[in-house]
Amino acid sequence: MTQPAWRQMYNEWEKAVAPSLEQLTASDGFRDVMAVGTQISRSIMAETEKMSRQWLHMWNLPAAGDVRSLRRQIASLDNEVQSLRRSLDAANAAAANAAEEPTLAVVEPIAEAN
Amino acid sequence: MATQTDTLSEQFQKTVGDMMANPVGFFAEEWNKGVKRSWNLTRHLMGIDTAETGVTPRDAVWSNAKTVLYRYRNDDVTVREPILLVMSLVSRSFILDLQPGNSFVEHLRDRGFDVFLLDWGVPDEEEAGNGLDLYTDQLIPAAVAEVNRMTGENGVNVFGYCYGGLLSLLYAAAHPDDPINSLLVMATPVDFREMPKAMSGVGRDGIDPRDILDSTGNVPAASIRAGFSLLTPTSDLSTVADFWERLDDDKFLNSYQAMTSWTRDHIPFPGQAMIESTEIFSDGNGFINDDLVVGGRRRHLRDITVPFLNVIAERDHIVPPASTRGLVELVGSEDKNEIELPAGHVGLIVGGGGRKRCMPAMSDWMLSQSTVLED
Numbered sequence: 001m002t003q004p005a006w007r008q009m010y011n012e013w014e015k016a017v018a019p020s021l022e023q024l025t026a027s028d029g030f031r032d033v034m035a036v037g038t039q040i041s042r043s044i045m046a047e048t049e050k051m052s053r054q055w056l057h058m059w060n061l062p063a064a065g066d067v068r069s070l071r072r073q074i075a076s077l078d079n080e081v082q083s084l085r086r087s088l089d090a091a092n093a094a095a096a097n098a099a100e101e102p103t104l105a106v107v108e109p110i111a112e113a114n
Numbered sequence: 115m116a117t118q119t120d121t122l123s124e125q126f127q128k129t130v131g132d133m134m135a136n137p138v139g140f141f142a143e144e145w146n147k148g149v150k151r152s153w154n155l156t157r158h159l160m161g162i163d164t165a166e167t168g169v170t171p172r173d174a175v176w177s178n179a180k181t182v183l184y185r186y187r188n189d190d191v192t193v194r195e196p197i198l199l200v201m202s203l204v205s206r207s208f209i210l211d212l213q214p215g216n217s218f219v220e221h222l223r224d225r226g227f228d229v230f231l232l233d234w235g236v237p238d239e240e241e242a243g244n245g246l247d248l249y250t251d252q253l254i255p256a257a258v259a260e261v262n263r264m265t266g267e268n269g270v271n272v273f274g275y276c277y278g279g280l281l282s283l284l285y286a287a288a289h290p291d292d293p294i295n296s297l298l299v300m301a302t303p304v305d306f307r308e309m310p311k312a313m314s315g316v317g318r319d320g321i322d323p324r325d326i327l328d329s330t331g332n333v334p335a336a337s338i339r340a341g342f343s344l345l346t347p348t349s350d351l352s353t354v355a356d357f358w359e360r361l362d363d364d365k366f367l368n369s370y371q372a373m374t375s376w377t378r379d380h381i382p383f384p385g386q387a388m389i390e391s392t393e394i395f396s397d398g399n400g401f402i403n404d405d406l407v408v409g410g411r412r413r414h415l416r417d418i419t420v421p422f423l424n425v426i427a428e429r430d431h432i433v434p435p436a437s438t439r440g441l442v443e444l445v446g447s448e449d450k451n452e453i454e455l456p457a458g459h460v461g462l463i464v465g466g467g468g469r470k471r472c473m474p475a476m477s478d479w480m481l482s483q484s485t486v487l488e489d
Contacts, residue, residue, distance in 0.1 A: 005125040007359050014348050021347040026311035035321045042325045049329065068239040068330060075179065075240035082178055083252055 150362040158367065165371035168208030170219050172231070176260045180235025183257050185228070185264070186211075186219055192226030194485040195295040196265045198258060199231045202277035203249075204338050204383055207233040209376050210275065210463060216369070218463040221473045225481065228265055232257045232278075236381045242331025244384040246391065247409025250284040255292060262293045269295030271480050276301050276433065276459070280395075283445075284406065286420065287413040296483035297418065298476060299441070300425040301433045301459050304401045308437035312344040316388075317396035323389045332382035339380045345431055353377075373464070401444060416446035421483045424452040425462065425476060432459040451479070 003011070024030055053063040133140045157163055176183040199219070201207040210231065211219040222229045232254065237244070254272075261270050272294055274282030279302030286297050303309055316323050328334045343350060353374065360366040394400040394408065406413045424441045427433075435454060442452040455462060455472045462472045 002125075004359065007355060010352075010355050014352060018346070018348045022312075022345070025344040025347055031311070031315045031320045034315055035325075038321050038325045045329070065329065071239045072243055072331065076243050078179060079244075079248060079252070086252070086256055 147362050154361050154364070154367050158371065165213060165368045165375070167213060167372050167375060168211045169214060170211045170217060170223065175230075175264065176257065178253060178256065179240065180237065181253050181257075182233050182235060183260060184231045184233060186223055186231070188223045188226075188228060190226065191228045192487050193228070193481065194266075194268050194487055195271050195483075196228035196230055196261055196268075197222055197271045197273055197480060198261050199229065200254060200272060200274040200278040200282050201231065201233055202275055203234055203281070203381075203387060204277060205380055206376060207231055209460065212376070212464055213369070213372050216372075216464060216469065218468070218473055221469070222477055222480075225477045226486070227271075227477075227480070227484075230257070230261045234381075237332050237384045238382070239330040239332075242327075242385045245386045245409060246281070246284060246394075247411070249281050249387070251288060251409055251411070254281060254285040255289055258292055258294065267293065268485075269293045271296045271298070271484060273476075273480070274299045274302060275463070277303075280304075283401070283415060283418070283441075284408055284413060286418045287406070287415055288408075288411055288417075290417050290419060294420045296421040296423070296480060297447075298423045298425065298480060300462060300476070301427050301430055301438065302424070302441070303395070303433045303437050304441045304444070305437045305439075306395045306399045307402075308434055309396075310345050310431070310434065313341055313432070314396055315341075317392050323385075323392040327385045327388070328382075330382065331385040333385065333388050335380040335382050338383060339378065342377075342380075342432065401441070404444075414446075415441075415444040418445040419447050421449040422447040423450070423476075423479050425472075426452065426454040427457045427459055427462050428454050429457060429461070430459040449483075453479075 049063075049065060053065055056063045171187040172184040173187065174182050175185045199207075199210055201210070211217045214220065219229055219231065234249075258270050258272065262268070270293055272282050272286065274280070274297075279299030282297060282299055283302065286292075286294060306314060315321055316326065323333075326333050326337055353370075357367075357370055360370075390408065394406065398405050400406040401415060404414060404416075406415075422442065422445050424438065426435045426438050428435060430438075439452070439454075442450050453475060455475060457467050457472050461468055462476075
């Protein structure tokens with residue numbers, strides 16, 4: 001089945017344009033621009049957040065950042081508890097295995113019949 | 115330009131020819147197509163009867179915070195050693211179980227494996243502090259132990275996809291005594307000098323990873339998607355063109371919806387893991403330079419001694435073959451192999467080529483490393 005004319009035209013356009021665009025996005029210049037852009041947007045975000053936090057703290061209210069920080073701490077504690085639980089389970093299992101292992105004992109030979 | 119004009123002229127002549135030959139049939143067909151296109155467009159925009167994904171029946175058998183271990187139901191397990199699928203940290207796991215008839219999980223289940231999937235969930239601020247060691251020294255070992263316990267202590271075939279492969283390598287290198295029966299990694303980045311430049315922009319010579327973290331402390335999903343888009347800047351437009359061209363094809367629309375629901379729905383990347391990944395891999399090329407210190411623990415790929423397979427996608431534009439080729443030389447296994455399959459990054463496990471060539475190649479290898487149970 002042949003493709004419609006508009007699609008064939010698009011394909012030709014794409015074939016012509018895509019390599020240059022890919023080259024552009026892979027260039028060092030593009031990376032530098034992205035790095036600067038990211039830094040600027042990051043500092044604007046940080047500054048805005050700082051101002052809103054100060055304002056909320058002025059009214060003795062928690063900011064979103066405070067809640068996020070608390071959630072992070074809880075998650076970190078939770079991971080630590082889970083890790084300890086797994087270590088404890090492993091230690092218990094090892095202890096149980098050790099207890100099940102047969103101990104050496106003096107066994108008297110069974111007298112053979114006849 | 116002459117070519118485009120010729121094309122248009124040929125198309126126009128063909129259309130007029132068809133119309134003159136059978137005017138009634140021509141208009142009836144065009145009318146039907148128009149109605150079908152309008153209905154499918156409405157259906158798509160309104161979200162009516164959209165494609166379902168990840169529908170193979172499964173049960174959550176273990177969890178830790180947002181990480182969930184799923185076990186796919188299978189009444190006909192004929193292979194003794196189960197498979198644990200370890201998913202990437204940047205995308206949703208349903209790509210491994212896209213649609214009925216187009217699902218890697220379904221394929222493995224139908225070949226008799228007991229299939230488990232380790233799904234990391236969608237990170238938020240609670241996961242922002244998750245370092246690589248949490249995944250490789252706590253969560254994967256716990257999941258492997260759980261799978262092993264549930265299936266009779268026979269060892270586990272570990273399968274890592276993309277970044278999940280990277281995590282599986284770090285795990286296997288640090289836990290050589292764990293019950294791993296075999297290790298298969300697919301489309302896994304190893305040599306970061308060979309990664310596409312658009313993806314390696316974060317690091318010592320480019321963007322500081324801390325600058326791309328959002329207020330939750332993670333790399334936002336939108337940034338991850340933008341990063342992938344930069345690799346092939348026209349691909350989004352081509353996807354729309356495909357959609358418009360084949361809008362009257364129900365089967366195509368269904369696959370299109372399933373696939374785009376995955377490609378457009380990335381998940382945030384945990385901030386701490388991003389910072390560590392940048393330092394160890396993007397800046398330090400840790401696998402190649404044998405300089406892997408994760409969570410204060412040095413690990414070496416040569417300590418991996420279980421049967422090993424590295425699967426490379428020939429047309430992978432995200433993890434190019436050059437960035438993963440040669441991994442087999444770095445691991446210490448005696449039984450090790452590397453195969454290149456004719457597919458792209460996702461085509462290994464999705465679509466006709468995946469079903470016919472790639473999935474069987476991988477499941478054949480895992481079967482060869484496992485014990486097939488007698489009836």
